[in-house]
Amino acid sequence: HPAFRGRILSRDTDLLSSYDYVVVGGGASGLTVANRLTEDSNVTVLIIEAGELDHGEDFITIPGLAGGAIGTKYDWNLTYVANPSLANRSVSIPQGKIVGGGTKLNRMVFDRGSELDYDRWEALGNSGWGWSSLLPYFKKSEIFTPPNADIVAEYNITTDTSVHGTDGYVHSSYSPFIWPTMKNFVAAIAELGIFTSVDGASGNAYGAYFTQHSQNPANATRSSARDAYYNNFVARSNLHLITSRQVTKLVTSSENGSVTVTGVEFAESSASARSTVSANMEVIMAAGALHTPQILQLSGIGDSTLLSSINVTTIVDLPAVGRNLQDHVLLAVVNSITAPLTAANLTSNATYAAEMLALYESEYTGPYACATGDFLAFLPVSTYSTAGEAIYAEATTQDSSTYLASDTPSEVLIGYEAQFNLLNQDLLADNSAMLEVLWDDGAYILGLQHPYSRGYVKAASSDPFTAPLLDSAFLHNPLDLALLVEGVKFTRNITRTSAIAALSPVEILPGATVTTDAALEDFVRSNAATVYHPVGTCKMGAQAEGGVVDEELKVYGVNGLRVVDASIFPLLPATHIQSTVYAVAEKAANIIKGSDITA
Numbered sequence: 001h002p003a004f005r006g007r008i009l010s011r012d013t014d015l016l017s018s019y020d021y022v023v024v025g026g027g028a029s030g031l032t033v034a035n036r037l038t039e040d041s042n043v044t045v046l047i048i049e050a051g052e053l054d055h056g057e058d059f060i061t062i063p064g065l066a067g068g069a070i071g072t073k074y075d076w077n078l079t080y081v082a083n084p085s086l087a088n089r090s091v092s093i094p095q096g097k098i099v100g101g102g103t104k105l106n107r108m109v110f111d112r113g114s115e116l117d118y119d120r121w122e123a124l125g126n127s128g129w130g131w132s133s134l135l136p137y138f139k140k141s142e143i144f145t146p147p148n149a150d151i152v153a154e155y156n157i158t159t160d161t162s163v164h165g166t167d168g169y170v171h172s173s174y175s176p177f178i179w180p181t182m183k184n185f186v187a188a189i190a191e192l193g194i195f196t197s198v199d200g201a202s203g204n205a206y207g208a209y210f211t212q213h214s215q216n217p218a219n220a221t222r223s224s225a226r227d228a229y230y231n232n233f234v235a236r237s238n239l240h241l242i243t244s245r246q247v248t249k250l251v252t253s254s255e256n257g258s259v260t261v262t263g264v265e266f267a268e269s270s271a272s273a274r275s276t277v278s279a280n281m282e283v284i285m286a287a288g289a290l291h292t293p294q295i296l297q298l299s300g301i302g303d304s305t306l307l308s309s310i311n312v313t314t315i316v317d318l319p320a321v322g323r324n325l326q327d328h329v330l331l332a333v334v335n336s337i338t339a340p341l342t343a344a345n346l347t348s349n350a351t352y353a354a355e356m357l358a359l360y361e362s363e364y365t366g367p368y369a370c371a372t373g374d375f376l377a378f379l380p381v382s383t384y385s386t387a388g389e390a391i392y393a394e395a396t397t398q399d400s401s402t403y404l405a406s407d408t409p410s411e412v413l414i415g416y417e418a419q420f421n422l423l424n425q426d427l428l429a430d431n432s433a434m435l436e437v438l439w440d441d442g443a444y445i446l447g448l449q450h451p452y453s454r455g456y457v458k459a460a461s462s463d464p465f466t467a468p469l470l471d472s473a474f475l476h477n478p479l480d481l482a483l484l485v486e487g488v489k490f491t492r493n494i495t496r497t498s499a500i501a502a503l504s505p506v507e508i509l510p511g512a513t514v515t516t517d518a519a520l521e522d523f524v525r526s527n528a529a530t531v532y533h534p535v536g537t538c539k540m541g542a543q544a545e546g547g548v549v550d551e552e553l554k555v556y557g558v559n560g561l562r563v564v565d566a567s568i569f570p571l572l573p574a575t576h577i578q579s580t581v582y583a584v585a586e587k588a589a590n591i592i593k594g595s596d597i598t599a
């Protein structure tokens with residue numbers, strides 16, 4: 001590979017004819033794995049990314065504008081199908097289409113789930129994937145900086161440096177500025193007797209904690225997968241990246257009934273000619289939880305019934321591909337408040353905004369240095385609801401298959417039953433969070449952490465440029481609805497604390513007159529959306545239980561193919577998920593290199 005000194009390629013003809021590894025998707029997981037594999041200069045890797053490189057636009061780099069890339073050309077602009085459980089609404093689901101993937105669009109919260117979240121992965125049969133096995137990889141991915149003295153003094157933030165890494169690549173640091181009404185929320189949580197963790201990253205992310213963000217503390221800019229795992233390695237001659245190329249399918253060969261992935265086909269647009277590139281060792285799927293299963297299906301790896309309905313020849317009948325889709329359900333309860341300074345000042349007062357932008361640019365602090373969401377509550381059911389026993393009674397009398405799609409394959413039903421039993425077992429546990437509550441100047445952003453509902457991804461046609469059919473199945477299971485209704489009620493308990501009452505809150509959404517369970521259910525159905533955390537569509541687990549990959553992340557029934565992205569999560573952890581994606585990808589890279597550390 002002497003032709004190119006590790007550069008970004010723009011013409012198909014610049015590519016080598018083969019690479020050791022071809023990585024499909026240059027997002028969080030893809031860039032991580034590509035980076036680690038090319039630490040060995042004898043190994044060649046090509047990353048194929050459908051999106052472009054960003055140009056350091058303010059809405060990408062400045063924390064206070066985080067999320068601004070949603071809806072732009074850097075977003076796939078997908079939507080979940082109209083959902084009868086959501087008053088027939090179609091909820092949009094942004095996904096990064098850009099080098100860096102979701103880590104260029106996201107709100108930069110950089111936290112971890114609790115021990116139990118990952119120990120459940122192991123309990124589902126995935127040995128080496130529990131908390132103690134993943135902790136070294138959480139550490140490996142990050143470069144942690146404790147909060148600065150001013151913000152510690154102001155908020156009494158505590159950290160546990162023993163659970164953090166300092167020689168990884170993703171910056172994990174604290175906002176140097178926090179919007180002042182957060183103090184009221186912190187005080188309200190204490191007033192309610194809710195435990196605040198020393199450091200949410202230590203495996204006890206339940207109660208509340210000050211969270212890190214994926215932010216470079218030196219200049220208060222976003223630390224994305226591109227910044228972390230790619231920019232400093234552009235000169236590696238064995239690492240190639242081609243952008244604006246969509247992988248259209250995997251190239252496979254069959255011999256004596258054994259199927260091997262030998263490369264990938266890709267194209268710049270629907271109309272342009274297809275090119276191919278070979279993989280000597282493996283193709284590594286990192287296209288994210290909504291696209292990885294679609295690409296497998298278009299390549300003939302999936303449910304033969306689905307594949308024949310879209311005129312794709314089945315090569316490996318793996319019905320679980322695209323099933324087990326889970327996503328955190330979001331719901332906003334909104335109060336107006338009276339406070340001297342809130343984030344609204346940035347939009348209502350142009351002079352203030354200009355001054356704060358100047359402060360950010362000169363001293364890297366102030367509101368623009370804050371991506372918001374600095375203090376998070378992750379609450380066990382027992383903490384936020386008195387209906388836990390009743391919900392548990394309903395859960396344990398349910399037949400696990402009742403609310404799943406009628407065409408759910410039998411092995412997926414078996415796997416779901418195991419998940420369902422584990423979720424029930426931990427439903428009332430004090431060390432398992434069910435509800436996230438994020439405070440945003442009077443708005444409570446709720447996130448349902450362990451949904452019972454399961455959706456799917458299905459290629460909608462054999463055309464790779466047609467978006468896949470995505471069904472989140474949000475609230476199909478009435479347990480999810482009940483758990484969110486209880487969340488809305490709980491926000492009113494928070495609002496009644498003296499700490500929040502001091503802000504003269506007035507509930508706007510759903511409004512104080514909405515009190516009965518039926519009315520609250522209507523509110524939830526009419527307003528629920530997504531926290532942008534789809535996972536699980538090529539889940540790790542036994543094939544007989546709907547697993548698509550084994551615990552080495554190899555796809556069943558195919559040689560030379562692994563999945564390393566959020567698709568492999570068997571269950572959602574109670575956290576924002578990017579740091580888990582990085583940890584999984586770090587572990588995946590070590591598995592591929594044969595140097596996994598399993599505690």
Ligand SMILES: Cc1cc2nc3c(=O)[nH]c(=O)nc-3n(C[C@H](O)[C@H](O)[C@H](O)COP(=O)(O)OP(=O)(O)OC[C@H]3O[C@@H](n4cnc5c(N)ncnc54)[C@H](O)[C@@H]3O)c2cc1C
Nearest residue numbers: 025027028029050101102106107108109247566576577578
């Ligand atoms: C708007 C938004 C806000 C979020 N907020 C947070 C947050 O605050 N904190 C947090 O922890 N997490 C957050 N997340 C989630 C987090 O960013 C994602 O979970 C994470 O990026 C997923 O990593 P991945 O590698 O699985 O996929 P991605 O990072 O999405 O990467 C997949 C890549 O594959 C590319 N691709 C897809 N199909 C093809 C194809 N056919 N050919 C070539 N390339 C392809 C995509 O363009 C993309 O670049 C947020 C996500 C979004 C979208």
